[in-house]
Every structure is written in C-alpha cells, then in structure tokens.
Amino acid sequence: MPTPIDWYNGNPLTHRDRRLARSPSAWARSFACEDLKPLIVCRGPIRKEAMDVFEEMGITHYGILLSEKDSIVYANALAPELRQLSDTRRVHRVPDYTGASKEERVERMHQIVQIAKDNGYDSVFAGYGFMAEDGEFVATVEQAGLTFIGPNSSVQDRAGKKDEAKRTALEVGVSVTPGVNNVAARALLKKFDTRKKLQLVDEAREFHIDPKILEEAPLEELAEHVLAGSYAKGMDLFSIDELGAEVQHEVTEMFRKYPGSRIRLKAIGGGGGKGQRILGAKLLGARSPDDQLIEEAASEAPALVREVLSEVKATGVGDNKNVLIELNIEQTRHNEIQLLGNGRWCVSLGGRDCSLQMHEQKLLEVSVTQEGLAASIAAAEEAGRAEEARALRTDLDILKRMEEDAARFGEAVGLDSASTFECIVDRDRYYFMEVNTRIQVEHRVTELCYGLEFENPDDPSDRFVVESLVEAMALLARHGERLPKPRRLPRFRASVEARLNATDASLSPHAGGLIRHWSPPIEGEIRDDQGISLPNPDTGLFMRYKVAGAYDSNLALLLTTGDDRLASYRHLSHVMGRMKVRGVNLATNLEFHYGLVNWFIGQNVLAKPTTRFVVPYLTLAGRLKEEGNKVDLGFAFAELKKHYAKEVAAAAGGDAAVARAMAEVLDRKATLLLRPMERLLDDPHLLSGWLSLNRKLYQLQDGRILWLRNPLGVLHDTYQYLNMAYDPEKPASEVIWHHDHELLQKSLRFYAALRGTFGLERTEFYKLNDILKSETPQGGYDADTWQQIRAAHLGYEAGNELLGMLFMIAEKVRFYEFRVEEDLEVTIPSHLSDPELQARMKKVLVPPPATKADEIVAACGGMYYGQEAPGKPPFVHEGMHFQKGQPLYIVEVMKMFNTMRAPFSGRVDKVLMQGADGTVVQKGQPLFKITPDEKFVHRDPKEIERERRTTTTEHLRGVLMTLDEKFSEVDPMEVEHARRGRSGRLKAVPR
Structure with a gap:
C-alpha cells in the first residue's frame, strides 16, 4: 500500500506538482490547463477545495461568486475563503445563488453568465451545489459560449432528471426500484384521455410534435411529448392540485399492491435529500390494511407533492412537475459508485456506503472497494469468522455488478465528467435509484482510495497521475475528447468521511451560532472547512465565524484513511476526540459522530447498517x-x-x-x-x-x-x-x-x-x-x-x-440489544422504531425551548411560513381549535422545509406572526397565543429529587x-x- 499523505486543512503537503505544463513529457504538457479561466459559482468546502486545486494546477485567472444572503442576514458570516482570495476583482456578489422563484432563478442564471463574460472567464464550476445538476443552467452556460466544468446539458437531461435516468437504466438492463415514473403524463391523460384530444392540444399550443409520433406513439409516450412541448413554451397543462390527485390515486394503488410498505415521492430534480417525502407510516408492517386506512394514508399525497415541488422550486408556470412514486424499500443500504467519463469511455472508481443518514442527509460515508473487501474477506477467513466472510463476499459480488452496470449506464448517456450512480442495496440484490450529475460532497472518500493513471497510447512508459476529482473535471472540460481512458490506481484500502454539521444533539438544524474557537487540524487530519480554520492573514489569530442558516448545515468534512476500515475509523476517532469547537449559541454533531464511530469500533466497523x-x-x-x-x-x-x-x-x-x-x-x-x-x-x-x-x-x-x-x-x-x-x-x-x-x-x-x-x-x-x-x-x-x-x-x-x-x-x-450480528447485519430492537418514543426521546436529547402555558414558540430558528404554499389558506387562524399533531407552521432552515405540528390540542387566541411569511424567527420566539385543552402540571422539585435518588439506588x-x-x-x-x-x-x- 502507498505511504499515507500528510494533509492540513484539506490541502496535500506534498511536493508533487499538479502543473502538467512543467512535465518533461511533451504528451503530458499537451494536457496543461493553465489557460483555463473558471468562475466558481458554489459555496461550502467545495469552493475552497476548487480554489486550492486550481491554484495547484497553475490556473491563476479564477474567480468566485459570493452570495449576499448569508452576510446580510448574519454579521461575521462572510465567506472565510476571502482570507485566501484577497483580490476583490475576482469576487463577484449576487443576492443569492439560485433565487427564490423561477423568475429570479432565470435572472440569476443570466446574471452569472454576464459576470463571466464581463470578467474574462471562459468556464463555470458549480461544485456540488444544486446549480451543478440544473440542466437549464448548464444549457444557458453552453449557449453563451462558455464551458461547463461538469456533465453537459444533454447528460444532465438524460441522467440528471430522475424519470429519464430510470428509463435509460431500464434500456441498458439495470434493475430499478418499483414505482411510477410518469405520473405527470398520467395526470395529463386524465384531462385529455384520447389521441385526438392530445393532437388538438399540440395544434392549439403549436408544439410542433413530429406527425409520426402524433399518429403512432403509444398514448403515454405521446403525453410525454406534449408535456415536453409545454415545458419548452413555459406553459402548464394541469394544476398542481390535479397532479396531486393523480399522485394520490397512484399511491393508493401501490399501497394495495405492496401491503405493509411505505411509498416515497421524489421530485425529478434536486438531490441531497431535497424534494423527497415518505408516506404510509401507519401502514408499515400491516399485512392486509383495510381500505379506510389506505385511503387515509394516501390522502397525505397532495400536500406532500406541493412540499416536494416547493423545495426544488418547481412550482412555477411551465416547470417540469413530474414526481417519481417509488416503493420505499425499508431494509436498505445506500451505496453509490463514482463515475468519470469523457463522452466515449466511462470508468467506475469503486463505491461508497452512505447508509448512515437522517432526513435524506448523509452523515458518515465509508469507502467500499474491491481491494478493501478482498482483504477483509481474507482476514475474516483467517480469524475463523465464517459468517462475516460470507457476508463480505456477497458485498464484493454486488459491488462488482454495480460498477459494471454504472459504467455501462455512463457510456449510454455519454457521460463527459464526474457523476455518481446511486443504488439501494437489499441483501444480495441492488436497485438503481438515481444519478447525481455532479461531484458529490463525499467525493474525497473515493479519491483517497483511487488515483487515475493516464497513459500515452503511443508510448506506454509516458504517463501522468491525477489524484483529485476536481482536477479530473477540469482536465475533461479542457481536453475531454483527447484524454485516453485511464487506469484506476489503488492508493489506500479504506477511507471514511464525517460531515460536521451545525445541528443539535437530536441532529436538528441549528443555525446562527458564533464559532469563537476551533482547534487547528492535527497531524494526519484531512479537514475541508471552507477555510474557517484559516487564521487572519494579518494577525495569525482565529477569526470568529457566524454559522448562517440560509443554505446547508455543513461546517466541515473530516476524512481519514487506513490500511483497512478499522484503522480509518480509529484514526477518525482520534481526530474528533482532539477537536475542540467552541462558541456562542453553537451546536454541532461532533459528539454524535464521536460516539457513533466508537460504537462501530466497539461492535464491528464492517457492519451493514441500513438507512433506518x-x-x-x-x-x-x-x-x-x-x-x-x-x-x-x-x-x-x-x-x-x-x-x-x-x-x-x-x-x-x-x-x-x-x-x-x-x-x-x-x-x-x-x-x-x-x-x-x-x-x-x-x-x-x-x-x-x-x-x-x-x-x-x-x-x-x-x-x-x-x-x-x-x-x-x-x-x-x-x-x-x-x-x-x-x-x-x-x-x-x-x-x-x-x-x-x-x-x-x-x-x-x-x-x-x-x-x-x-x-x-x-x-x-x-x-x-x-x-x-x-x-x-x-x-x-x-x-x-x-x-x-x-x-x-x-x-x-x-x-x-x-x-x-x-x-x-x-x-x-x-x-x-442494538448490536451487530456475526453476519454483519445490524439488529435494531423493535421498540426503538416506535414513533411516539422517537418523538419523546428527541425532546429528551434537546428539551423544547422554555415557554409559558399560554403560548407556542418556534421550535428552531429559520424562515417562517404560516401556509403550505402561496395562495393556500393559513394553517391556523385566530379562534380556531387545533388537534395534537395538526400542522401549525413551516420553518425553512438550511434548505429543508420542516412542517411543525401541534404538541397538544388547544385553541388559537392570537397569531403573533400574522402576515410575516418569509421572515426569520429565532428558537423560542412566541408565535401563537393559545389556550390549551389541558392545563400543564408543574412537578414538585422535591418529588423529582426523590425519583432521582430512587433510580440512583436501583442502579x-x-x-x-x-x-x-x-x-x-x-x-x-x-x-x-x-x-x-x-x-x-x-x-x-x-x-
């Protein structure tokens, strides 16, 4: 195995020069990228990483986009990368990255293109932000004569849209999750249920669909073409309410077809957990639910459809509002394959297990490689752990199949950059889920395990190695068609990444805290933190940083490597145990990660946890x-x-x-x-x-x-x-x-x-x-x-x-009782899946804010909304009675829309946030004056003390x-x- 590399703040401290222009090989020099002039239009750790990689490649003319949204709402929240990029001419301000509406989004796209043209940039890098997989944005960049450093717009449409990706997967023989991929077309057919009616729609709207398709295509396929025409012209052919009704119908049928299962709704755009909802909790495990229970569960669908579309900003006129309806496979692991292609060839670079997640947000990601699994199998066999070896052999077989299918899919869509093939693994089977047509947050997990060796086809001794996926993306954008298919070069057998997020002990978002101290990285630590730990360049002192809540909760990515997974976990434990993050009103998931990593070290790091x-x-x-x-x-x-x-x-x-x-x-x-x-x-x-x-x-x-x-x-x-x-x-x-x-x-x-x-x-x-x-x-x-x-x-x-x-x-x-078995499966005691216990324990981990008996306060900070969507009636009004569990308001915090429900029943006496939609509220801020149905009884402190002493004596x-x-x-x-x-x-x- 290669010698581990020393890292500091995510930057390699090696003397290897990324500048191909200095290579003694003329062939390697021909792939230099120093003339590339990229504009970086993303935020977070990837922006700082891109800046570092571009500088190492000799790219000097690059700039960054800086959203004013964070720094206006919160003082001291200005991008820490500015400590490194002191040339203000390379910093370009915009109100935010994507806009709050379709109109603002289009405006922002053209504004970004204009910034690039006015400042001499020839390319755009969008990292793993949502603009990176926005086909319309990529097309706008391309039409302006700029290069997009990432998959082109054609690939974005074929692979990035979840419904199209599933169709392609079926065409190339990849298994997919059962469900409905064309509910929008079915909703259209509810209104225009014959070929003649669809032809009249085409004629009236002047979509100019191919006459052969109009006459011969199957009805659902024709409906898809009609919808495509409506998107191109910015028209709606059905309302969101009509779509919701069709989704409710399809969900009802799926509940009947798959009794005891839940159903997942997914917007065709989005990613990172955005635009997804699960319904049918009451049906989970029920072998033969009655019609009333099914209809009650399915009745949630229309509201969830609106939430899903709102999160991905697809509620505007002419937006593609298709929603995937999928069987939610409960006992699943979330595995993904890293892909890289140039439009002709496509290579897979091993896998990552991302099953440890919550609210569709990944928390801990570990490498899964053929070399690592083979070594773990040999170790298990030598130690006499037969069941463990058998389970690992199954994983190795699945990994090989996923890598083969992923590469085949990439070639089918003409993948010309980095993307991720995401899968659901269920014991010895796997189902294709979606493709993220961008670099992933966890991409370093892969690049620490594999490098890319490019070889001169005319001279096998002439070669160069790339160890950064960001560098590979820049190479592909500049020289894609010329690059020969690389060989993957093993580096480390194992790597692991923990996402350090601004969340409380229950993993709920916690924005607004001020970081006053952050211990510097220790030897062997890989930390990508946007430059937060970079000191003031003038004084050498740590600079305070406000954790703004306008975007996501991620503060840093912590990575380690090892000869096997146990070594990488122990290294990560060592790093996190010595990390100190202090501040005011600050909460992170550092203790959660430290405890979780050591839970696995104490059990078995090769365990197969599911997304549950x-x-x-x-x-x-x-x-x-x-x-x-x-x-x-x-x-x-x-x-x-x-x-x-x-x-x-x-x-x-x-x-x-x-x-x-x-x-x-x-x-x-x-x-x-x-x-x-x-x-x-x-x-x-x-x-x-x-x-x-x-x-x-x-x-x-x-x-x-x-x-x-x-x-x-x-x-x-x-x-x-x-x-x-x-x-x-x-x-x-x-x-x-x-x-x-x-x-x-x-x-x-x-x-x-x-x-x-x-x-x-x-x-x-x-x-x-x-x-x-x-x-x-x-x-x-x-x-x-x-x-x-x-x-x-x-x-x-x-x-x-x-x-x-x-x-x-x-x-x-x-x-x-919560343990890892000999076959690496994780046993989760059934009582821990009780929703009422889960809700109660969430409050134990993070007690609700102190409140008076006659008011309801904000459960967390964020953007307040008193209605489901613009034009919809408010959730509550003065004088109304509400029931426990009834929606009261929505808080948008760090990309996610969180519906807050009543903790008890009562009557609304006064709405304190009348007409305040879109304003920022703080945790504990009074929202409603209420009269509860039951009076709260305060316990006598002496009684509490007696209970503590009784319990103490028992233990x-x-x-x-x-x-x-x-x-x-x-x-x-x-x-x-x-x-x-x-x-x-x-x-x-x-x-």
Missing part, C-alpha cells in the same frame, strides 16, 4: 440521557462511602477508626471517579460510544457486576476516550488533575507487575481478585510484602465499583452486591496502609 439506523440509534441515545438524568452521582458516592464504612467496620469488629480511614481513602478518589462519569452522563453520544467500546469488559451475574478487566484500566482508557488525559499544557478543567493522574498511573504500574507475576491477561482481573483474597502469601512474595500488596489493592480498588453504574444504566435501557444495587463479597474479614492495618498509600515499589516476581 440513525433514528433508532438517536432514540437509544435519548433513553441513555433520560435514565442518566435520573442519576445523582454525588448521592451515589455518598451511599457508597456509607456502605464501605459499614462493611469495613463490621469486618474489623466494629472499629470506627477503621471506617474513618476507609472514608478518607474514598475521598481521595472522588474526583478521579466522578469527573469522567459526570461527563459521560451529561452527553449520551459520548456514553454510547464508551459503552460499546467496553461491552466485553464486564459480565452481569445474578444482578451484580463481574469485572473482567480492572476498572482502573477502564478508567485510564476513559480519560483517554474523553480527551482528558494528563497534559500540563492544557487547563486543569479540561484534563485529569495532577494528583489523580499520579494515583492512577501508580495503580496501573502496580497491577501490571501483579499480572506479570501471575501470568494473567488484562481481561482476567477476576482471577487476580480471587488470588488477592488469600491471606496466605502467593506468587513468591513474603508475608510483609503480601500484606502491603493486599492493602494497596484495597485502596486502589476502593470505590471503583461506582463505574459499574454506567453498565447498569445500559442494562436498564437494553442498550446492548447502585448491582454495584453494592459486588462490594458485599469484598469484606469477609479485613485487617485494620491493611486499611491503615491503604489510607497512607503504603504499597512500596512492587516488581513482578519471576514465575
């Missing part, structure tokens, strides 16, 4: 938080001290002095034990990862905990896991205290020597415990040394049982049962030795 994984996992985290909130650690420690004092005094014949000495021993360990436990109980995501990592270090026997590993070793690793290991350069509030560190290290050296004496493994602590119960010297030690050893053992282990309370919490919430019971066995007889001198810390310098005795 994240919400139940979050629900389980909520259960941990809910149970953890009921634990009073201070009370638990006090009860433990009482129990120790009682047991020690009883074993020493009622000696009160001995009990006091034992209490002193415990007091010295209070902060050592309680600080990491408090941190874990405070954050359920951290606790989830910790529980998974330590799941094999204890056993529960008859309600009591049996430690297989010394809890002091677990405690040491816990400080490491929480990034609280001793560091004299860090503030004491962030790391283990010095005296606790010394105590912990001394104890670990002590037990390491004992293990050496008795030839024990780390996970055989229970055996060492049994040996140390003997009053008779063991292991060759003399009597005095043996007494000191037992005394040291008593002191070092005193109170460590408290750590076991975390396992008792896990057992209470059935944490370990402590298993700990105290373990403790009871420790004190059959105690020598007061041993307790006194423990109090004084007299253990001597212990060395292992040779066996």
